[in-house]
Amino acid sequence: MKIAIVCDSFKESLTAEAVTKAIQSGFQEIFPEADFALCPAADGGEGTVAALVSATDGRRKDVQVTGPLGQPIDSFFGITGDGQTAIIEMAAAAGLEALEETQRDPAVTTTRGVGELILHALDEGCRHLILGLGGSATNDGGAGMAQALGVRLLDEKGAELEGGGVALSRLAKIDVARLDPRIDECLIEVASDVDNPLLGETGASAVFGPQKGASPELVRELDEALGVYAERLHTDLGKDVASIPGSGAAGGMGAGAMAFLGARLRPGFEIISEILNLEALLEGVDLVITGEGRIDGQTVRGKTPAGVTAIAKKLGKPVIAFGGSLGKDVEQVHAIGIEAVFGTIPRPCKLAEALSEAELNLTHAARNVAASLSLGMKLAENQL
Incomplete structure (x- = not known):
């Protein structure tokens, strides 16, 4: 048998x-x-790195990145045995588990560390990236990730926005001139089983904001800020991603990954089963x-x-x-x-x-x- x-x-x-x-x-x-x-x-959430590293005789790379509250944290990503594919768990850099319950605040938490993990993966020569969403403490639409990769998010005075979801309400211009050019060489797949849009009653803020520490008032503020963000993505980059199923995944990281990385959103298990x-x-x-x-x-x-x-x-x-x-x-x-x-x-x-x-x-x-x-x-x- x-x-x-x-x-x-x-x-x-x-x-x-x-x-x-x-x-x-x-x-x-x-x-x-x-x-x-x-x-x-795995299905793209916690444990995806460990599962794929084990299954492909790959290796885990330990690095330090910016945590969800801007503090340095110990993080990691995986590289498959052939050295071609990097596996990144969003939660390893911007996860709820990195915070005490009293520290949860999607108004200020950032995905910058996720962008830094991507940079480390690029430095290792990987050009196929799998980004697993889930367990995030953020609601910034992947803005912090984009900033780490060289994107400038500017207010009306031309100043760079600080991290967090609320700051996006002051977004006046998106400048991608300094986006790391290696991104264009990559195939980037986002593993997510969430089909929520970015905005509205079934969007990132309303559905997932409360578990990240958002009050009803903050949920409304975050949704409005992501609305400004979506408008700038459309106007400045020609990326109309807000209504695409999955754009609201992980506090809007789905939208950011599509807009800045050219990522393809796929069911997590579908990606993993192909590799295995x-x-x-x-x-x-x-x-x-x-x-x-x-x-x-x-x-x-x-x-x-x-x-x-x-x-x-x-x-x-x-x-x-x-x-x-x-x-x-x-x-x-x-x-x-x-x-x-x-x-x-x-x-x-x-x-x-x-x-x-x-x-x-x-x-x-x-x-x-x-x-x-x-x-x-x-x-x-x-x-x-």
Whole structure:
């Protein structure tokens, strides 16, 4: 029996690589002769760098960049094994996790560090860039990123704007004369599963601003500022991106990436699966196992297990899934082709305990599922 294990990370507890190894360990107790194909995966969010570096025998590059509040922070990006592709997680430079809850303020947080990561990737010779969106603390439309790459954002007096979303309300001119010319040599893909536009009731500020610390009043102010920004992008650059689905992703980074980088927005898992050559991997297996930290109704909307399942179903392969926890509407995963889904927490416990015991719990859960599968196979043989 050949088993493919293609999983995302369990956030805050296990990397995607650790998840696949824990499941393998559990299954090997029951099926010691099985052939396992391990494939750490991601959908463009946290863990994308680790997954692709692992899968391609690449390397992680640690660097220091400007953090969301303008402070220096330790960050990183990945380079695939062939040295051609850089993988950048926006959250590694402008993420919510870099801030205490009391520090969250999308009025002033900046994406400058994301632009600095891009510069580091260019310096390494990479000309294919994958920018994963998600977990951002910002609402500046990618303006800080653009400034780091040489774009000048000027007010009516010709002075450079300070960082943050609110400052865009004073934007009078965009000057791209000093934009790093290496950008024109690049293929830049943005991994995002968000289809929100830049502005309005379903836009970046209204939908994502509150979780970044924005009050209702600040949400309105940020949306108006992004409106000014969108107008300047259209007038000065000829880029009408505000209404394009995904332009509102990550506080408007989708819009900035399209306008300044010529980036193409694509579903995160679609990009990752191409690099991993996932369809070829699954062609010769008997069983596909997938999973992520929390499986619920949102899983079917482009998350890693949904993407894995779509490919597996195309090839006629059965799929089961493991989740660190199972949430509301988890039964929706059956409609997309996941035959069975299993939680890993064996008893009621506090979150900290569940996180610290995640690897052990996952291994035990995998072992029990494998034992049930083995029993079913034996019963079937006896009936025959």
